[in-house]
Amino acid sequence: MIELHAIRKAFNQGRHNEYWALDGIDLSIEANKVTALRGPSGSGKTTLLTIVGCLARPTEGRVRLQGEDISGLPERFLTEIRRKRFGFIFQQFNLIKGLSALDNIILPAYPTGRPRRQVLDRAEELLAGLKLGHRRHAKVEWLSGGEQQRVAICRALINDPELLIADEPTANLDTHLAGEFMGILESLADQGRTILLTSHDPLVVESDVVQRVIDMRDGRLIHER
Amino acid sequence: MGVIFQPAIIALLLASALCVLALAASAPFALEVIRRWDITSGSERQLQLERRTYLFSTLLTFVLALQLAAVLLFVFNAEKMSGMFVGAMCAVGTLNVNAFGFPALNAKIAVFFLAAMWLAINHVDSRARDYPLVRIKYALLLALAPLLAASAWTELQYFLGLKADVITSCCGSLFSAGSPTLAAEASALPPLPAMWLFYGSLGAAIALAAWHGHGRGRNGRSAYALAAASALGFGATIAGILSFVSLYVYEHPNHHCPFCILKPEYGYQGYWLYVPLFGATAAGLAVGAIQPFARIESLREIVPGFSRHLAAIAANGFALTAAIATAMIWQSRLILIEH
Numbered sequence: 001m002i003e004l005h006a007i008r009k010a011f012n013q014g015r016h017n018e019y020w021a022l023d024g025i026d027l028s029i030e031a032n033k034v035t036a037l038r039g040p041s042g043s044g045k046t047t048l049l050t051i052v053g054c055l056a057r058p059t060e061g062r063v064r065l066q067g068e069d070i071s072g073l074p075e076r077f078l079t080e081i082r083r084k085r086f087g088f089i090f091q092q093f094n095l096i097k098g099l100s101a102l103d104n105i106i107l108p109a110y111p112t113g114r115p116r117r118q119v120l121d122r123a124e125e126l127l128a129g130l131k132l133g134h135r136r137h138a139k140v141e142w143l144s145g146g147e148q149q150r151v152a153i154c155r156a157l158i159n160d161p162e163l164l165i166a167d168e169p170t171a172n173l174d175t176h177l178a179g180e181f182m183g184i185l186e187s188l189a190d191q192g193r194t195i196l197l198t199s200h201d202p203l204v205v206e207s208d209v210v211q212r213v214i215d216m217r218d219g220r221l222i223h224e225r
Numbered sequence: 226m227g228v229i230f231q232p233a234i235i236a237l238l239l240a241s242a243l244c245v246l247a248l249a250a251s252a253p254f255a256l257e258v259i260r261r262w263d264i265t266s267g268s269e270r271q272l273q274l275e276r277r278t279y280l281f282s283t284l285l286t287f288v289l290a291l292q293l294a295a296v297l298l299f300v301f302n303a304e305k306m307s308g309m310f311v312g313a314m315c316a317v318g319t320l321n322v323n324a325f326g327f328p329a330l331n332a333k334i335a336v337f338f339l340a341a342m343w344l345a346i347n348h349v350d351s352r353a354r355d356y357p358l359v360r361i362k363y364a365l366l367l368a369l370a371p372l373l374a375a376s377a378w379t380e381l382q383y384f385l386g387l388k389a390d391v392i393t394s395c396c397g398s399l400f401s402a403g404s405p406t407l408a409a410e411a412s413a414l415p416p417l418p419a420m421w422l423f424y425g426s427l428g429a430a431i432a433l434a435a436w437h438g439h440g441r442g443r444n445g446r447s448a449y450a451l452a453a454a455s456a457l458g459f460g461a462t463i464a465g466i467l468s469f470v471s472l473y474v475y476e477h478p479n480h481h482c483p484f485c486i487l488k489p490e491y492g493y494q495g496y497w498l499y500v501p502l503f504g505a506t507a508a509g510l511a512v513g514a515i516q517p518f519a520r521i522e523s524l525r526e527i528v529p530g531f532s533r534h535l536a537a538i539a540a541n542g543f544a545l546t547a548a549i550a551t552a553m554i555w556q557s558r559l560i561l562i563e564h
Binding site: 005006008057058059060061062068069071072073074075077 | 264267268269271272275276279351354356
């Protein structure tokens with residue numbers, strides 16, 4: 001589904017503090033599978049995730065999504081791809097304070113121009129699926145960590161993306177909530193979604209739900225399970 | 226020297242300087258794109274070129290769009306300053322103060338149409354996902370650069386050479402039948418053939434634009450025919466304005482000036498004629514400019530759609546020009562042609 005070819009990514013290029021976060025990544029991410037990137041802090045997991053998700057551009061190399069080169073596309077096309085084909089779950093959830101759970105969820109659907117009724121129905125369906133219907137009108141800052149994460153998952157799914165990207169999804173959750181997240185992940189995997197996540201939480205990477213674990217260190221792929 | 230410190234002149238010089246600077250800054254990048262662009266490569270240099278082309282094309286779009294507006298300001302300023310020169314009755318007097326006035330105007334008009342065509346090419350290129358015209362558009366930009374620089378230089382010479390104590394000539398001498406200029410020859414055209422030429426060429430341009438639009442913008446021949454008809458329509462309309470439209474506006478059988486109609490005494494009527502005419506001509510020429518790229522795979526849907534849109538602008542602009550000229554004739558008390 002996604003192919004990365006000779007990806008390198010530098011920060012502060014040309015300055016005294018130049019840093020190569022990724023150094024020659026060749027990787028193929030298969031459709032309908034859960035893939036995890038594992039590695040210590042600074043290994044390049046999140047940088048790789050942002051490049052796959054079109055949130056950042058590589059310094060060198062190409063990213064192909066179903067055969068189409070997306071690494072060189074002008075921003076207007078990338079926005080479209082991010083909006084329709086990717087769903088993002090961030091480590092800090094990145095929900096908008098002051099808005100209700102429902103408003104946060106439907107926000108990414110506004111630019112698509114879909115009818116509001118249709119979007120609301122989809123949001124209700126997602127909320128019900130993650131047992132969060134009773135919290136729909138609560139402002140997100142009033143929600144617990146687990147509830148906030150479920151809102152973030154609903155938001156990532158509102159445009160029905162093919163690929164779900166999650167950065168350290170259990171980093172801010174206790175064991176019980178992390179277990180709940182794995183249950184959600186399993187149901188999403190059963191629906192046939194392609195999921196790419198980063199984690200160094202054994203609960204995630206050693207789970208049966210994750211079909212492929214790729215180890216990273218110093219911006220390179222070092223091992224694969 | 227004091228003449229140059231007019232807000233409009235400062236704005237025009239700044240716009241030209243900005244354009245030349247932007248082109249000078251873009252030229253090395255344009256050369257690099259022409260020489261080293263390779264979409265199949267994932268090299269650092271190629272990715273940098275891809276990122277920068279977006280920046281440079283945005284910058285160039287801005288400065289060239291500014292040049293489109295500059296024509297209007299240039300003419301408006303020439304007209305407005307006519308009171309400052311002895312002998313000047315309208316923009317013609319101001320443009321005749323030194324030898325650079327009319328060349329500066331002509332260069333600005335040429336830049337207007339060429340910039341419009343480049344902007345159209347840039348527009349279709351930026352709608353495609355694979356930068357299909359990136360080399361061509363930067364090569365065209367390099368070809369356009371000397372003209373833009375020459376236009377800026379001529380304009381600067383013109384403004385620097387504006388001397389308030391110069392006695393200039395008015396439009397009567399330039400557009401009278403005996404004067405040895407092309408404008409005078411057009412002015413000397415008898416009204417009836419000039420009317421046939423005026424309405425015939427505008428009608429042909431409108432019909433071709435409609436034909437091109439009807440073919441959903443996919444017909445190559447109609448695109449080039451529309452571009453040719455637009456250029457012809459522009460020339461014929463200017464000749465028509467010189468020959469008979471101006472006479473009806475001034476209600477005077479010998480006043481052929483195409484600039485006096487821009488004066489407040491005549492209700493700025495000239496702008497109503499020239500703005501749609503220039504817009505329509507630019508749109509018509511742009512249809513021809515983008516047509517050679519219609520067969521490129523990633524532009525197969527983009528060029529016909531945009532071409533149809535441009536054809537609609539051309540048809541409406543030419544129709545508006547004809548309608549406004551007709552309304553001017555209709556309202557006039559001058560009898561030029563006896564029934």
